[in-house]
Amino acid sequence: MNFxxxxxxxxxxxxxxxxxxxxxxxxxxxxxxxxxxxxxEALWKSMAELGILGLNVPEDFGGAGLETLDxxxxxxxxxxxxxxxxxxxxxxxxxxxxxxxxxxxKQKWLPALASGERVGAVSIADAExxxxxxxxxxxxxxxxxxxxxxxxxxxxxxxxxxxxxxxRLGVVEAEASGVSRERxxxxxxxxxxxxxxxxxxxxxxxxxxxxxxxxxxDVGCVLLAADAFGGSARLLEMSVEYAKTREQFGVxxxxxxxxxxxxxxxxxxxxxxxxxxxxxxxxxxxxxxESERIAAVAKAHITDRYMDVARNAVExxxxxxxxxxxxxxxxxxxxxxDRAFLGHPGEHRRRxxxxxxx
Amino acid sequence: xxxxxGTEMEDFRQEVAQxxxxxxxxxGEEKDWxxxxxAAVFRERAIERGYLYRSIPKxxxxxxxxxxxxxxxxxxxxxxxxxxxxxxxxxxxxMLVPTLLERGTxxxxxxxxxxxxxxxxxxxxxxxxxxxxxxxxxxxxRGELIDGEWMINGQKIWTSGAHxxxxxxxxxxxxxxxxxxxxxxxxxxxxxxxxxxxxxxxxMTGSADFNEVFLNDVRxxxxxxxxxxxxxxxxxxxxxxxxxxxxGAAQQTGASFAGLVKLxxxxxxxxxxxxxxxxxxxxxxxxxxxVKAHQYSGYRQLTKDSKREDAGIINxxxxxxxxxxxxxxAKLSMDLIGDEGxxxxxxxxxxxxxxxxxxWIGQYMYSLGIAIAGGTANIQRNVIAERGLGLPRxxxxxxxxxx
Numbered sequence: 001m002n003f004x005x006x007x008x009x010x011x012x013x014x015x016x017x018x019x020x021x022x023x024x025x026x027x028x029x030x031x032x033x034x035x036x037x038x039x040x041e042a043l044w045k046s047m048a049e050l051g052i053l054g055l056n057v058p059e060d061f062g063g064a065g066l067e068t069l070d071x072x073x074x075x076x077x078x079x080x081x082x083x084x085x086x087x088x089x090x091x092x093x094x095x096x097x098x099x100x101x102x103x104x105x106k107q108k109w110l111p112a113l114a115s116g117e118r119v120g121a122v123s124i125a126d127a128e129x130x131x132x133x134x135x136x137x138x139x140x141x142x143x144x145x146x147x148x149x150x151x152x153x154x155x156x157x158x159x160x161x162x163x164x165x166x167x168r169l170g171v172v173e174a175e176a177s178g179v180s181r182e183r184x185x186x187x188x189x190x191x192x193x194x195x196x197x198x199x200x201x202x203x204x205x206x207x208x209x210x211x212x213x214x215x216x217x218d219v220g221c222v223l224l225a226a227d228a229f230g231g232s233a234r235l236l237e238m239s240v241e242y243a244k245t246r247e248q249f250g251v252x253x254x255x256x257x258x259x260x261x262x263x264x265x266x267x268x269x270x271x272x273x274x275x276x277x278x279x280x281x282x283x284x285x286x287x288x289x290e291s292e293r294i295a296a297v298a299k300a301h302i303t304d305r306y307m308d309v310a311r312n313a314v315e316x317x318x319x320x321x322x323x324x325x326x327x328x329x330x331x332x333x334x335x336x337x338d339r340a341f342l343g344h345p346g347e348h349r350r351r352x353x354x355x356x357x358x
Numbered sequence: 359x360x361x362x363x364g365t366e367m368e369d370f371r372q373e374v375a376q377x378x379x380x381x382x383x384x385x386g387e388e389k390d391w392x393x394x395x396x397a398a399v400f401r402e403r404a405i406e407r408g409y410l411y412r413s414i415p416k417x418x419x420x421x422x423x424x425x426x427x428x429x430x431x432x433x434x435x436x437x438x439x440x441x442x443x444x445x446x447x448x449x450x451x452x453m454l455v456p457t458l459l460e461r462g463t464x465x466x467x468x469x470x471x472x473x474x475x476x477x478x479x480x481x482x483x484x485x486x487x488x489x490x491x492x493x494x495x496x497x498x499x500r501g502e503l504i505d506g507e508w509m510i511n512g513q514k515i516w517t518s519g520a521h522x523x524x525x526x527x528x529x530x531x532x533x534x535x536x537x538x539x540x541x542x543x544x545x546x547x548x549x550x551x552x553x554x555x556x557x558x559x560x561x562m563t564g565s566a567d568f569n570e571v572f573l574n575d576v577r578x579x580x581x582x583x584x585x586x587x588x589x590x591x592x593x594x595x596x597x598x599x600x601x602x603x604x605x606g607a608a609q610q611t612g613a614s615f616a617g618l619v620k621l622x623x624x625x626x627x628x629x630x631x632x633x634x635x636x637x638x639x640x641x642x643x644x645x646x647x648x649v650k651a652h653q654y655s656g657y658r659q660l661t662k663d664s665k666r667e668d669a670g671i672i673n674x675x676x677x678x679x680x681x682x683x684x685x686x687x688a689k690l691s692m693d694l695i696g697d698e699g700x701x702x703x704x705x706x707x708x709x710x711x712x713x714x715x716x717x718w719i720g721q722y723m724y725s726l727g728i729a730i731a732g733g734t735a736n737i738q739r740n741v742i743a744e745r746g747l748g749l750p751r752x753x754x755x756x757x758x759x760x761x
Contacts, residue, residue, distance in 0.1 A: 003359060003654070263747055
């Protein structure tokens with residue numbers, strides 16, 4: 001029994017954390033947050049050099065060939081630093097191609113994704129609502145037409161893994177004919193979204209296997225949970241720090257029991273999520289019969305806690321907490337994203353109940 | 359990450375299982391022995407094999423094994439599967455024995471450890487007083503050394519099992535002029551003597567597990583003190599060092615949750631099983647998120663303990679986290695039993711779980727007792743905030759401790 005990260009995983013987390021602390025401190029983060037694109041090309045290149053953009057790409061195709069837990073510990077660190085950019089969708093697009101691509105397709109896309117030369121993204125939210133693969137409506141084929149909401153990657157994405165009717169997935173190049181993308185007025189400016197329209201757009205279908213879509217969805221849930229854990233831990237730290245410095249009534253406000261209790265409740269919302277997201281990530285590769293359900297549990301629970309922590313963090317900062325200038329809002333909006341992307345907690349709890357046979 | 363115990367542990371598991379096959383339940387003519395007698399004999403054999411009382415030296419009746427958290431866990435799992443008697447529970451085994459082993463004198467260990475772990479003698483804990491609950495160090499029960507004997511006067515409260523106990527380990531103010539925490543000593547007291555008056559306190563559930571204990575000119579020998587005079591506060595903080603059962607609480611919340619799901623399947627709302635009700639399903643799913651988080655936090659603690667590493671702030675949270683899950687479980691059970699919520703808690707005892715409505719009502723009430731006993735939820739929140747998050751200590755508490 002060793003329910004802990006390996007030394008390599010801890011090192012990976014530290015290295016990524018250092019990279020983000022150096023290259024994207026909050027001052028830089030704010031610039032990217034307020035920029036038009038929400039994309040920091042230099043940061044993306046550094047991530048590529050570190051090898052984290054191809055973490056889940058098999059070694060044969062230029063990646064590190066690691067598992068979901070490795071990806072998740074990186075996602076936690078990204079969440080902690082509110083790292084801007086298309087990492088989430090990129091990792092998920094890779095996951096789909098690794099699982100559902102033919103050798104030729106893998107050869108065509110994976111090396112360029114692993115090196116970060118091309119940015120991958122996913123478009124799996126049906127325009128009329130629905131993240132689940134059985135809600136996707138665009139007819140699958142070598143040419144597709146239709147609309148989708150909330151694709152990842154902003155205007156940076158080079159290729160999309162698109163959800164199609166019949167739980168199929170296809171790959172569409174952003175430059176392909178008939179693709180138009182429109183900026184979505186999203187809350188989370190660290191992870192930009194677009195709405196896509198396809199008009200007789202060429203599409204390469206991935207394997208006709210519903211497991212691929214399922215895997216994409218589950219790994220997505222795990223990475224969102226990991227991001228949420230990291231982000232909520234950061235908000236707790238920020239709130240504690242504020243309580244130790246801000247003075248009122250002649251003392252640091254951290255002396256007041258009401259605030260202490262609020263902060264310890266926040267801690268109680270944060271810390272127990274660590275083992276849950278670890279296990280959910282581990283299960284994706286090692287506990288097949290639990291993987292789908294525990295991903296749903298982790299996504300629903302931890303992203304919900306993140307939102308609670310974010311609301312409390314705003315309150316714990318008082319008036320300043322409600323301003324654009326206060327960094328809390330950046331994480332608050334990541335919490336909104338983590339909670340809503342791939343379906344809100346209520347949907348996952350419905351699946352959780354169904355899968356338990358309740 | 360590897361959730362298997364590894365070949366070494368699986369071999370050990372086999373060994374434990376084989377021992378249990380041969381020894382529990384007892385065989386031959388021992389088969390019909392009453393439980394207490396059978397359990398005592400079984401425990402002796404298990405101690406011989408090194409399965410119970412592993413952190414207690416052989417000379418005091420333990421099996422003196424090198425600390426190994428995983429072995430401890432395997433033993434609990436295998437014994438649990440077959441309902442084989444584990445170490446006798448009770449405050450003497452759990453709190454006094456580790457304290458004596460760490461801080462007691464040779465004769466104290468010789469005299470008290472063995473009969474305590476065999477259950478021959480039982481203990482109660484004399485800590486709380488009517489005026490000293492969360493602020494325990496303000497306690498006023500006085501101990502004066504007169505002619506080679508401690509003379510003790512005062513009152514203790516919430517003393518579980520005092521009506522049955524042979525002895526009490528007790529915090530007493532022996533240095534009235536010293537600063538608050540430095541004025542306390544840790545004394546052992548014979549409960550079977552005049553001057554001790556035990557009055558049961560009836561709990562809101564209707565049963566009476568705990569008591570008020572009045573001490574009037576109670577005597578105890580001068581050397582029945584653990585640690586030195588004025589060291590009682592520190593002595594009382596001695597905790598079990600080895601083989602903490604890190605996942606016991608999580609297993610309990612898991613079992614409670616499973617019971618709740620069962621209840622939801624068996625109960626009807628408007629003629630349909632409650633488990634089909636959307637609101638109930640949602641609430642169960644929410645609760646399960648916490649239960650799972652608790653479970654994996656327990657696994658993580660177990661791993662950290664086995665590597666002798668510190669799991670960090672989670673160690674301070676587990677009690678409060680269990681308590682909050684317990685509240686949610688209890689509340690949902692009340693909503694499930696519906697009209698039967700008009701009934702009393704029946705004869706439910708602490709820790710007893712029952713699928714009957716009255717059992718759940720008992721648990722509904724006991725979940726509050728658990729939130730208060732051993733440090734109220736609000737005190738737990740202070741601990742998390744001050745020791746875990748590093749927030750400044752409460753100004754009023756600082757003043758009263760003379761800092």
